[in-house]
Amino acid sequence: MAKEIIDGQTMTRALTRITYEIIERNKGIDDLVLVGIKTRGVYVAHRIESRLKQLENISIPVAELDITPYRDDVTHEEKNPADVVPQPLGVDINNKHVILTDDVLYTGRTIRAAMDALMTVGRPKKISLAVLVDRGHRELPIRADFVGKNIPTSQKEKIKVSMKEIDGEDKIEIE
Amino acid sequence: MKRYLILEDGTVFPGVGFGSSIITTGQLVISNNRTGIEQSVTDPDAEGQILAFAIPSIGSSGINRDFYESINSQCKGVVIGSSSPSTIDGSISFGDWIASLGIPGIKNVDVRELSKHIAEHGEMKASIMDTHDEHAIDQIKALVLPPDLVKRVSTRQSYPNPNMGIKIVVVDLGLKYSILRQLSYRDCNSVIVNYNATPEEIENLHPDGIIFSNGPGSPSDIPQTIKTIKALQKKYPILGIGLGNLLIALANDCKIIKLAQPHHESSLAVKEVASGKIDFVNHNHSYTIDQKYIGSSDFIVTNICVADGSIEGIRHEYLPIMCVLFEPEAAPGPNDGYYVFDEFLDLIDSIKFQDDGGVDQW
Numbered sequence: 001m002a003k004e005i006i007d008g009q010t011m012t013r014a015l016t017r018i019t020y021e022i023i024e025r026n027k028g029i030d031d032l033v034l035v036g037i038k039t040r041g042v043y044v045a046h047r048i049e050s051r052l053k054q055l056e057n058i059s060i061p062v063a064e065l066d067i068t069p070y071r072d073d074v075t076h077e078e079k080n081p082a083d084v085v086p087q088p089l090g091v092d093i094n095n096k097h098v099i100l101t102d103d104v105l106y107t108g109r110t111i112r113a114a115m116d117a118l119m120t121v122g123r124p125k126k127i128s129l130a131v132l133v134d135r136g137h138r139e140l141p142i143r144a145d146f147v148g149k150n151i152p153t154s155q156k157e158k159i160k161v162s163m164k165e166i167d168g169e170d171k172i173e174i175e
Numbered sequence: 176m177k178r179y180l181i182l183e184d185g186t187v188f189p190g191v192g193f194g195s196s197i198i199t200t201g202q203l204v205i206s207n208n209r210t211g212i213e214q215s216v217t218d219p220d221a222e223g224q225i226l227a228f229a230i231p232s233i234g235s236s237g238i239n240r241d242f243y244e245s246i247n248s249q250c251k252g253v254v255i256g257s258s259s260p261s262t263i264d265g266s267i268s269f270g271d272w273i274a275s276l277g278i279p280g281i282k283n284v285d286v287r288e289l290s291k292h293i294a295e296h297g298e299m300k301a302s303i304m305d306t307h308d309e310h311a312i313d314q315i316k317a318l319v320l321p322p323d324l325v326k327r328v329s330t331r332q333s334y335p336n337p338n339m340g341i342k343i344v345v346v347d348l349g350l351k352y353s354i355l356r357q358l359s360y361r362d363c364n365s366v367i368v369n370y371n372a373t374p375e376e377i378e379n380l381h382p383d384g385i386i387f388s389n390g391p392g393s394p395s396d397i398p399q400t401i402k403t404i405k406a407l408q409k410k411y412p413i414l415g416i417g418l419g420n421l422l423i424a425l426a427n428d429c430k431i432i433k434l435a436q437p438h439h440e441s442s443l444a445v446k447e448v449a450s451g452k453i454d455f456v457n458h459n460h461s462y463t464i465d466q467k468y469i470g471s472s473d474f475i476v477t478n479i480c481v482a483d484g485s486i487e488g489i490r491h492e493y494l495p496i497m498c499v500l501f502e503p504e505a506a507p508g509p510n511d512g513y514y515v516f517d518e519f520l521d522l523i524d525s526i527k528f529q530d531d532g533g534v535d536q537w
Contacts, residue, residue: 012452013514013517013521015450016447016449016450017521017522017525019449020449020477020490020497020522021525023475023492024492024495051449051450054448054450055475055477056475
């Protein structure tokens, strides 16, 4: 049975805090680019962007990233090299500080795929990672720079993030 | 017994005395609190103040004797309109209760007219007396209010509020107990120190974070605390509340101005800039941070008052310093502001995480 562990208010607060931390750790946010990993990472990116705009009056570019062609759980036989064509991000990331955003950080494989995807279209000065939830169980040497909430889980559990834009309400459940 | 509220400018408001029968003088402050008068009266912020409640009929639901914000400190007098409330269980009248605290009161005062007068002419000194002759008015005019309000309410001896969680040092500038209640609720292991504690004394307590509390009077009265903040702010996460916020602003080249209409209201709307969220929180301050200088400082504005657009919260861009001018601990008022304490603990956590994880240092 799904149990709500984070409500809408707490999620809002976590996103606001991530925004403050992004400001605090970047002297000047002019060269930032937010790249949201589809699907919910994009909403996370947009919410951070709107907060930065309210606080600093600067519009940060937001791009969407589909990492499907770069997944490593597709076998070599299935993988069609023609699929892996650089996707235009619509934003120049060369020499920029890219903040990748996603809803849940788990094994780290999604993030690795996202970094591969980014590298095919440009060479960022730096890549940071912001996630709503870090649930542990990494399989790659990857960690988040900005974490909304650390939620220790067992591998049997499932974390379900709902966001207003697509799910009608903000909450995080565990089951 | 007929008594008089006499203002500095010679205006006289007649009323009926209750509570203690002593003659009193102080800074007259108009409070728009509808509830929680017992918390307002025991709030150390009210040190040296005569509190006038602008709502004509207050306390009709009774007062709760368990809701106190300090043991010893207290306001100088209470001015109310028509009602003289008693405790919820009716065991003791409001008058007898404040008499037991040694506070004089005056009721049946035209508080609407009084608050209008103060809104037009600004906050001023006042006295509750038995007579209203020339001599009495001259006395109030000549009265110099003492600038050592913080010294009088701050704890002389450090004391612990032990628990098992994060270690917080609270610098007591006129601490409301509800701040400690909020820290206790979050398992914080806190130590409360005098406003004059040196940076070394505070560092020796090895805190994870430091809170500079609310308090009475003007921030310019305690320049030594500004020095303490300067010495500590690069080393520890800091939360400033009310007076604490003003001191932190002054320690970082911001300017302080008096509000045209002071905020003394238990439920006034504040907007969180980042998310647009509106919170109804308790305010008790006459000063704010000058908007003109905030742009050139290292602070960003995090909260603003919806009613007059004044700054209600700031945050340092590079250092782990967050401040609010309103009173997040409520008491009295709605509990919308409690999140500030969660946010401060999150801020401390995120720094500990960096220390452990070796992400870029501050």
